[in-house]
Amino acid sequence: MIKNRSGKIIPENKRQGRALELLYRTVPGRIALKLLTAPILSKIVGKFMDSPLSAFMISSFIRNNNIRMSDFLPERYSSYNAFFTRKIRSGARPVDREKTHLISPCDSKLTVYEITENSRFNIKNSSYSVAELTGSRRAAEKYRGGLCMIFRLCVDDYHRYCYIDDGRKTANRFIPGELHTVNPIALERYNIYKRNSRECTLLHTANFGDVMQVEVGAMMVGRICNLHGKGEISRGEEKGRFEFGGSTIVLLFERDRVVPDGDIMANSGDGIETAVKYGEKIGVKYQRS
Numbered sequence: 009m010i011k012n013r014s015g016k017i018i019p020e021n022k023r024q025g026r027a028l029e030l031l032y033r034t035v036p037g038r039i040a041l042k043l044l045t046a047p048i049l050s051k052i053v054g055k056f057m058d059s060p061l062s063a064f065m066i067s068s069f070i071r072n073n074n075i076r077m078s079d080f081l082p083e084r085y086s087s088y089n090a091f092f093t094r095k096i097r098s099g100a101r102p103v104d105r106e107k108t109h110l111i112s113p114c115d116s117k118l119t120v121y122e123i124t125e126n127s128r129f130n131i132k133n134s135s136y137s138v139a140e141l142t143g144s145r146r147a148a149e150k151y152r153g154g155l156c157m158i159f160r161l162c163v164d165d166y167h168r169y170c171y172i173d174d175g176r177k178t179a180n181r182f183i184p185g186e187l188h189t190v191n192p193i194a195l196e197r198y199n200i201y202k203r204n205s206r207e208c209t210l211l212h213t214a215n216f217g218d219v220m221q222v223e224v225g226a227m228m229v230g231r232i233c234n235l236h237g238k239g240e241i242s243r244g245e246e247k248g249r250f251e252f253g254g255s256t257i258v259l260l261f262e263r264d265r266v267v268p269d270g271d272i273m274a275n276s277g278d279g280i281e282t283a284v285k286y287g288e289k290i291g292v293k294y295q296r297s
Contacts, residue, residue, distance in 0.1 A: 010117050010281045013271060018283055020162075054089075054231065057252045062088035073164035093249050096166055096286070103170070103244030103287035107215050110266050110291035111243065113257055114169035116159035117281035118290065120268050123154045123260070141258065142208050143183050147220055153263035159284070161255045166286060168249040169223075169257060171241040173213035179238045181208045185225075207232050211241065215293050220260040223248065244287055264294045 010018040030036075056062055065088050070077060079100040085091040104111050112118065123138060138156070139148040161167060171177075185205040204224045211219040223232045232255075234248035241247075268276075268291040275282045284290055 009279070010283055011271075011275055012283045013288075015271065054252065057089040057092070058087050060086055063091075066091045069163075075164055079166075089251055092252050093167060095168070101166070101286040104289045105243065106289075107173075107243075108293040109289045110216060110268075110293070111170075111172050112159065112284040112286060112288045112290045113172050113221070113247070113259070114159055114161060114167075115165040115286050116161045116257065116284060118160075118272060118276075118284045119158050119281050120272055120276045121156045121158070123151050123156050125152060138260065141206075141222060142220060142260075143181075144208075147260065150218070151220065151260045151262060155261045155266060155268070157259040157261070157268070157290075159257040159259070160281065161250065161257070167251075167255065168286070169247050170286060171211065171243060171245050171247050172219065172259070173211070173215050173241075173243050175211055175213040175241055177212070177236065177238060177241050178210040180234045182206075183208065205232070207234060209234070217262045217265040219265075220258075221247075222258040222260075223250070224256040224258065225250070264296070266291045267294055 010020065012018055063085060066085055069075075069088075069091075079097055080094045081097050083090075083094065085094070101115075126137075137148060138151055139145045142148075183206050206222050206224045209221045211221055213219055223234070225232050231251040232248065233251060235246060269289070272282045272284075272290060
């Protein structure tokens, strides 16, 4: 279930759900899934999505997903990927500039979890550890007692993402993997965070300590496109984008660094995702008494 910030339930895309039911809950579907997640096919699909031949898909996608195109810069898209990575119109995603406010890095469906002593999480019947996600045992120790924020992007979300604060970043570290869907239904059979390709970046932020950001690729998404290497970063500055498909961003926070907004914590405790927007306030800096 998903709720918006006003507490209203948001219906999910049923077409996507039905397709995933076939892929993950039937024997022929799981055979097809193995083929669909092969790297070579992912590359072929990626090239098609970059070509003018894919442009015919755009109008029906906008219509079927009720995408408000007035939020985006007017443009004639040369391919489906050009449309999928479209840029937002100035003012459509205002970035909260209050330095003590934690902002969302993207449009997504958000859940928040405490990082427990054994650093494992149960999300929609799937279990993974911080070490498995980041490829680092040190990260498991560093973020113990902190918070894990999971931002799930759907195909109709804006697929560019930003830095959550001013500071410095390390180089991007790529972890290869087998690509799978990030839709929750997939988690009944697969641990997507162990099987998906991902990129990890350590953000030395001005207000929220050392934050680990992990971008997770999804089924038939071979490209996580980060724009910068090691260097200075600014709150709200575009960090990168995902190309065709659904995707996930994970933020790991050290203990006593952030306090998520009450509605997000309440929803997460009830197993409900909260719809959030790029640049929107989702919490505050932890204040030591």
